[in-house]
Amino acid sequence: MSLVDRDRAVLWHPYTQMLTAPAPLPITRAEGVWLYTEDGRRILDGISSWWVNIHGHSQPKLNAALAAQARELEHVMFAGCTHRPGVELAERLIEILPKGLARVFYSDNGSTAVEVALKLAIQYWRNLGQPDRKTFVTLHNAYHGDTVGAMSASEDSVFTRAFSTLTFPVERVHSLQDMEQRLRDAGDSVAAVLIEPMLQGAGGMIVWPAEFAAGVRRLCDRYRTLLIADEVLTGFGRTGKMFACEHAGITPDIICLSKALTAGYLPLGVTATTATIYDAFLSDDRSKTFFHGHSYTANPLACAVAIASLDLFRDEAVLANVSRLEQQLRAGFESLRARGNVRVIGGIGAVELASDRPGYLDQRGPELAAAFLDRGLLLRPLGNVVYFMPPYCITESETAWALDQIISVLL
Ligand SMILES: Cc1ncc(COP(=O)(O)O)c(C=O)c1O
Numbered sequence: 001m002s003l004v005d006r007d008r009a010v011l012w013h014p015y016t017q018m019l020t021a022p023a024p025l026p027i028t029r030a031e032g033v034w035l036y037t038e039d040g041r042r043i044l045d046g047i048s049s050w051w052v053n054i055h056g057h058s059q060p061k062l063n064a065a066l067a068a069q070a071r072e073l074e075h076v077m078f079a080g081c082t083h084r085p086g087v088e089l090a091e092r093l094i095e096i097l098p099k100g101l102a103r104v105f106y107s108d109n110g111s112t113a114v115e116v117a118l119k120l121a122i123q124y125w126r127n128l129g130q131p132d133r134k135t136f137v138t139l140h141n142a143y144h145g146d147t148v149g150a151m152s153a154s155e156d157s158v159f160t161r162a163f164s165t166l167t168f169p170v171e172r173v174h175s176l177q178d179m180e181q182r183l184r185d186a187g188d189s190v191a192a193v194l195i196e197p198m199l200q201g202a203g204g205m206i207v208w209p210a211e212f213a214a215g216v217r218r219l220c221d222r223y224r225t226l227l228i229a230d231e232v233l234t235g236f237g238r239t240g241k242m243f244a245c246e247h248a249g250i251t252p253d254i255i256c257l258s259k260a261l262t263a264g265y266l267p268l269g270v271t272a273t274t275a276t277i278y279d280a281f282l283s284d285d286r287s288k289t290f291f292h293g294h295s296y297t298a299n300p301l302a303c304a305v306a307i308a309s310l311d312l313f314r315d316e317a318v319l320a321n322v323s324r325l326e327q328q329l330r331a332g333f334e335s336l337r338a339r340g341n342v343r344v345i346g347g348i349g350a351v352e353l354a355s356d357r358p359g360y361l362d363q364r365g366p367e368l369a370a371a372f373l374d375r376g377l378l379l380r381p382l383g384n385v386v387y388f389m390p391p392y393c394i395t396e397s398e399t400a401w402a403l404d405q406i407i408s409v410l411l
Contacts, residue, residue, distance in 0.1 A: 002026065003038050022370065025378070030057030033394045035378065044402055046372070046379045048391050051201065051233055053264030055312055056393040062263055065308035069301050078106065078297040085303030092310050093272065096242055098251040103278040105271045105290075106298040110232035110258035111145025113269035114194075117228045117254045118149045119292055120277060121192040124226070127280045127288045130188065133225070136170045137182055137193045141203030144194065144230050153194050155203055158360055176215040183223040192226035192254070193219070198244035198345060201233040205350035205387045207343045213248035226253040226277075232269075236260035237313070237322050237392060240346035253277060263309040264391075268302035321392045322347045325399060329388070332403035339410050340384075350387035351410065359383045368409065375405045386410065 003026035012018060026038035033056060035043045045053065055062065073083055090104035107116050118136065125133035136153055143159075144150040151160045152167035160167060171186065173179045183190060197213040200206040213229075220227040229252035234244035238260065241247055245255070254277065257270040281290050296302075312318055329349035333342045340353040355362050362383035372379045379388060388406060390399070 022366075025373075032056040032058075033391050033398055041376065043373070043376050043378050044390070044398065046377050046388050046390055046402055048260075048389050049264055050259075051238070051389055052259045052262075053391045054236060054238075054260045054393075055263050055309065055318070056391045057264075059263065059312075059393075061312060062265055062305050062308050065304050066265065066301060069304035073300050075296065075299055075301070077295070079293060083298070083300050083303075085300040085307060086298035089303040089306050089310075092307060093257075093270065096310070097255065097272055098243060098245045100251040100274050101255055101272045102275045103273050105273070106303075107269035107271065108267045108294050108296045108299070108302075109145075109269050110230075110256070111147040111150045111269075112294065113232060113256035113258050113271050114144045114150040114153065114228075114230055115147050116269070116271040116292060117194070117230075117256050118153065118192075120254060120271065120273060120290065121226050121228065123288075123290060124277050124280050125191055127283070132189055133191045135186060135189045135191060137179060137186075137190055137225075138170045138172055139195055139200065140172050140174050141200050141206055142172075142194070142196060143200065143202035144196075145232070176212065176219065179216065180219055180223075183219055183225065190223070190225045192228050194228040194230060196230045196244075197234060197250075197252075198239050198247050199234050199348070202382065204352065204382055204385045205343055205348060207345045210247040210249075213245065213250055217248070217250040217252070220253075228252060228254045228256065230256045232256055232258045236263075236309070237319055238346050238348065238389070240319070240322055240326055242313070242319070261309075262302050262306045263312075265305040266299065266302035267296075268299065268306060318392055321394075324396070325390070325392065325394065328396065328399045328403070332399075332407065335407055336410055347392055348387060348389045350385055353384045353386065353410075355384035357384075371409045372405060375409070377402055377405045379406075 004023045027035050028038050029036045033044050035045050093104055105116055107113055138153045140155055142154050144153045148166050153170055171182050173182055195216055198208055217227055229245050231243055235257045253274050255272050262268045281288055325347045329344045333344055333349040336342055336351045340351050343350045360383040365381040365383045368381050
């Protein structure tokens with residue numbers, strides 16, 4: 001039996017209508033930007049395997065770091081124990097994160113990094129004697145993950161609607177003006193403002209000006225509330241800077257990281273905070289403890305690969321590659337302006353095609369994905385938004401080839 005037949009007998013895939021979805025790609029190995037299938041095809045990973053891969057698949061230095069760590073310590077619980085990879089990664093992150101972020105709390109994916117941020121914000125105010133600060137202000141078109149808190153903070157959409165009895169209400173805003181009005185009206189009830197700085201990803205690859213994030217920081221200061229930056233997608237160079245907050249020169253009170261943190265190797269989440277937030281949990285009263293954790297908190301294998309990934313940023317021209325990629329994406333996507341709204345930032349190029357039924361369920365998404373796949377390019381359009389987000393290690397000629405495929409399918 002083929003892998004696909006065996007898969008069909010026992011598996012249930014994410015975001016997949018199992019009745020009608022095409023057969024999954026049977027991937028047997030991968031190297032650089034290329035995926036190899038059981039039936040002999042070579043396919044370019046044009047979305048970095050859901051935005052996680054940055055240095056390429058099966059990267060020799062990352063492979064070596066993972067193997068070495070496996071020989072030393074594979075895992076141990078992180079309550080009451082510590083280990084070198086967990087400590088060293090936190091030290092390295094604090095060195096490069098926006099100045100002022102001083103404490104690292106680990107979890108194991110992007111959604112949990114956001115859940116931790118939401119819970120920290122709520123308990124921070126509670127520990128300070130302000131339990132009524134419990135509302136979150138978020139943005140329309142936001143996407144923060146699929147767990148219940150992260151879904152609540154995300155846009156009300158086909159992803160969340162079936163679960164509306166589980167989610168909690170948030171204040172969704174469109175603009176700085178709107179945000180200021182809500183913050184003014186909501187008085188002391190806002191726990192935090194949560195944004196995806198510079199780029200809203202799953203909501204449709206929407207690029208925001210740096211002034212917006214800077215304005216949000218100013219409003220949070222003026223109305224004395226916390227700013228949470230969800231950099232699960234944007235962190236580690238995706239927008240051209242190590243962290244998207246750098247475009248605006250801001251430090252959030254809490255930052256959420258995952259995806260490219262481990263360069264696409266292993267699940268790991270980080271929620272980093274300022275010392276002010278951390279200090280509000282220090283107490284003789286044990287009820288002020290942050291009661292949150294996961295079995296795989298600070299998994300040493302994941303931390304070791306994350307450290308090796310930061311070494312690559314330090315030792316090789318990784319961000320320069322993103323900048324070269326950005327220039328190429330700008331030139332390539334330019335020719336798609338006739339088809340819709342073009343947006344490019346860092347290593348991401350997107351075009352929002354004009355549509356009668358815009359949104360995730362636009363049927364052109366799967367149709368276009370099939371057309372790209374026929375040409376050997378793996379893309380997963382978000383409905384009528386087609387985007388290309390390859391690993392940063394993609395070469396100039398591989399990028400040129402992928403852009404040719406995108407342009408010839410769309411024009
Ligand atoms: C901005 C943002 N936050 C959170 C998440 C959730 O991450 P995960 O899929 O690892 O739970 C995503 C995933 O796409 C994301 O783009």
